[in-house]
Amino acid sequence: MAFKVAIFDWDGTLVDSxxxxxxxxxxxxxxxxxxxxxxxxxxxxxxxxxxEALDMLYPGLSREQMTSIREGYARYFFAKATxxxxxxxxxxxxxxxxxxxxxxxxxxxxxxRRGLEKALxxxxxxxxxxxTRCADETRSKPDPAMLAEIVAFYGIEPHEAVMIGDxxxxxxxxxxxxMPAIGVEWGVHDREALGQFSPRAVVGSVKDLRFALGI
Numbered sequence: 001m002a003f004k005v006a007i008f009d010w011d012g013t014l015v016d017s018x019x020x021x022x023x024x025x026x027x028x029x030x031x032x033x034x035x036x037x038x039x040x041x042x043x044x045x046x047x048x049x050x051x052e053a054l055d056m057l058y059p060g061l062s063r064e065q066m067t068s069i070r071e072g073y074a075r076y077f078f079a080k081a082t083x084x085x086x087x088x089x090x091x092x093x094x095x096x097x098x099x100x101x102x103x104x105x106x107x108x109x110x111x112x113r114r115g116l117e118k119a120l121x122x123x124x125x126x127x128x129x130x131x132t133r134c135a136d137e138t139r140s141k142p143d144p145a146m147l148a149e150i151v152a153f154y155g156i157e158p159h160e161a162v163m164i165g166d167x168x169x170x171x172x173x174x175x176x177x178x179m180p181a182i183g184v185e186w187g188v189h190d191r192e193a194l195g196q197f198s199p200r201a202v203v204g205s206v207k208d209l210r211f212a213l214g215i
Contacts, residue, residue, distance in 0.1 A: 106133070143173065147174065167187065180199075
């Protein structure tokens with residue numbers, strides 16, 4: 001596959017954090033008296049910006065209620081740092097090999113800037129990325145704004161990059177911009193869901209991802 005830049009989602013793609021996010025959302029909402037939802041409901045919104053995620057989970061929240069849930073979520077989520085052992089096995093090597101091969105690497109995530117900056121440091125992955133974009137500094141997935149900003153930074157066309165992610169929001173975002181995408185099955189959404197957006201490939205292992213990327 002010919003490309004100049006690989007753009008990665010964070011949670012569920014590079015880092016095994018899906019269950020921790022879901023549990024943090026559950027704890028933050030229920031301690032404020034909001035109903036407990038099925039675990040898959042919390043999982044399904046991972047990848048969206050927090051405002052968009054809470055709008056989907058609990059429609060009609062007031063600004064004060066949303067602020068309270070977000071503060072509770074941050075308290076629970078940041079109680080556990082993202083460490084190198086939380087990075088999916090082999091993904092740090094994928095990033096290193098892409099850089100050695102002269103490809104750019106970037107992140108497009110639904111995380112907040114505060115959350116990503118901490119995770120980049122404690123996961124020890126920060127060294128691999130030229131640029132990172134977060135939902136709270138641009139528009140949330142599946143709007144392709146963050147991908148457009150990344151390709152503009154590199155001075156390339158969308159077809160010269162590839163988006164790698166675990167959610168339909170990643171695949172939809174790439175498709176809207178005309179960017180090739182690769183779905184990974186070890187995160188939130190399954191092969192069938194990811195495949196609805198015509199990615200170049202949906203892979204079930206890091207070995208298969210390496211093959212799809214040609215590294």
